[in-house]
Amino acid sequence: MENTKLGETTQEIKQIDTRATSVNIIGKVIHYAGIYAVALLFLLAGIILQSFGIINNFLTTQNMMNILDAVSMLGIVAVGMAFVTYSGHFADLSVPTTMALTGIIAVHMLQYGFLPAIIAAVMAGLLIGLINAVAVGKYKANPIIWTLAVNYVTLGVIRLVWVNKQIYPDMIAKTQRASDLFDSIYRLRFFNKIALPLVILIVLTFVLNFVMKRTKFGMQLKMTGSAQKAARFSGINTERIIGMAFIICALTATLAGLTITSLSRVGAWYNGTGYDFKAVTSIVIGGMTLAGGRGTIIGVLGGVLIIGLMNNIMTLLGVGTFSQDMIRGLIFILVVGINAKSLRSMGRDDA
């Protein structure tokens, strides 16, 4: 054992950090850039499969545009729902029927014109968001149970009011112009290539990324998501912050609802089906952990891209939809597991 005589060590030790050891930089880089690296890997996989002739038409401009088109709606939902995840409240499961309801209301209101239709849809989305905000933010309802319940209540409302009817924009619209405008939400293309939903997604990503990382709301959300009680004790109005996260989510779901209804040209209860789980999966793949307070919107976009590439390749391979669902489920489970483990090894575990 070590025997240090008293008085021998009179030097101040704290000046230099004697015990500092190096931090693994590569690990950090992989952690942050990893999502896009994985997306690149999927792209590479597609190219390889194509070069062996296993799939065709993967690396074509048309197919790449298809992938982007296909993910843009999912992306719009995911970047909004990411706020709920970031706030430490896992997911908003009322998204599917929020999409359906806002779409159906828009179609219904087309009889008064395009603008009234959009406004009514946004109001409906806002209402659902507010209901979630008050219940989860203020009254501390369990977010999963509550939003699941809201999802079914909304579904009930749709079926009650529209009695299982599907309604078609071109039959209801006040003028042909209103119908055309609604149609073009999904179909408008800039330079004949870039679709409006994609533009919406890109703009949303940058705006929301900025909101999350650089605004007062974003910083307070981070604190709330990381440690809700400590945030409240720091003087942050956590009720309002959590509520805002749900409202943002409902509003992006509204945008996606309008888009998907425009795409399918029919207002129907099933329009948003499956978007809840797909969104959570891309959020988690994008590096945002379910524990809250960690991850970025840019990362979530990466997650969405990965899902898009994966779906595309699986479809080109001829994998059926059910198998695709199953594979996505397995990947979700895998990523949540890996995430927990890698955070622990980086010394960022919460336990």
Place this chain on the structure above:
Amino acid sequence: MSDEVIRSAESFGVALEMKSVSKQFVGTLAVDNVDFNVKAGEVHALIGENGAGKSTLMKMIAGSFDDYSGDIYINKKKIDLHTPAHAKKNGIEMIYQELSLAMPLSIAENVLIGRLPKKGLFLDREQIVNETKRCLEMVGLDHLDPMLQIEEISQHEGQLVEIAKALGNNPHILVMDEPTSALSREEVERLFSIIHNLKKSGLAIVYISHHLPEIFEVADRVTVLRDGKKIGTKGINEVTSGELVQMMVGKSVTEFYSHTSHTKKNKRLGVEELSRYGFFHNVSFSAYEGEILGICGLSGAGRSELARVLVGLDEKDSGKVFLDNKEIILKNMGQAVANGIIYLTENRNIEGLALRLDVKENILAGLIPELIKKGIYQEGEGIDKVNELIEELSIYPPDPSRIVGNLSGGNQQKVLLAKWMACEPRVMILDEPTRGVDIGAKMTIHQSIERLSGEGNTVILISSDLPELVSLSSRVLIMRKGKIIKEMAKEECTEESVLLAANGEGL
């Protein structure tokens, strides 16, 4: 010196022996080649500055790490301790520095977790209650209902419940990491008599604390760590407290106690007939510019509850609060902060810090509204302040991007204080501000408190550390059972007089 001690230890039956153990975290070598042992029937104190590696060394025997190096022997048998379950199986129990009770569960469920008695397929409720009562009795908490939830009992009771939980498993090695930091003096006395009995029954006890007088009261031997290395082991009768301090910090330190006298200037905070039923009643007092007003009371006297109402965390039932002679009504803590009133909570883990965020983010948490320029969060503007505070409070490691949960307990406490100092408040209500910090850091914190009051700010100091309370305060209010029963001027205050008054005697 210590060779002899070690040899005699061997003949006594060493319960636990660690040979050249080390533990490395990402970025820090926390324990560096340390030898350590405890005998059956002794209390071995482990001391050192904040971040010296005490908790890490002990977590090693509690099975927290699966990647330590070195050998651990229990009853002379070499054993790998890689999981907490493994450690428990080998008779090791640890009471962690940070409370680890499950809040929504009852006392009974917490105490008996992992060994809930069953009758056939069902839980045996009667047995649960009885067994819990037996454990609670060992720590003098037999008056508590085992079915109460942890949330419903106070923090110091929680600490004792934790000890009861550990004892319930009949360990033969018990590690206590700063068990007294949340206890009042009487509770400490009670704990010591418990420790004394345990020792007699042959338990090997490791005891971590920053209070040297306590060490001299309970320990048989003491080991000093500094920067992850072992500096030495001594029999308690071979050393003086001055020598121990020198071993800990590598230089001699004299305790800093201020003698600044405060003159009453303008009234800053006025409290009139304030009540929150069931917690405190008709409390009235004033606090002045530039004064440190101490509040003394036994645990349960309503001190923290009063503080929480003053900053709007809880609602008052009646009464008025004035700031600079204007009545203020605070609905939440945000409004308090906006008015320059802050509250440093006694519960740093749950209410104080976001353990998953880094030092910088925690320190700037209360400042977010001020760091917004043209709608954009300017973290860069806060970083100078963060670095200043890290230096003023000597937070270790001095790195703003460290995750707070990975800092040592004392350094977490400094981050909490830094967070509120960053807000430059005019009224600071500090609830146990030096909990778990080492002697040097305590001095630093005291100096900072002095500086803040010297600049004209009002400090309300709630502390169970009587020397601290008596030396810093310009006046002391004595709270007992939800009432202010006495006000004592600086001249009247001694540790004894204040303690007597808090007990309702000597009035």
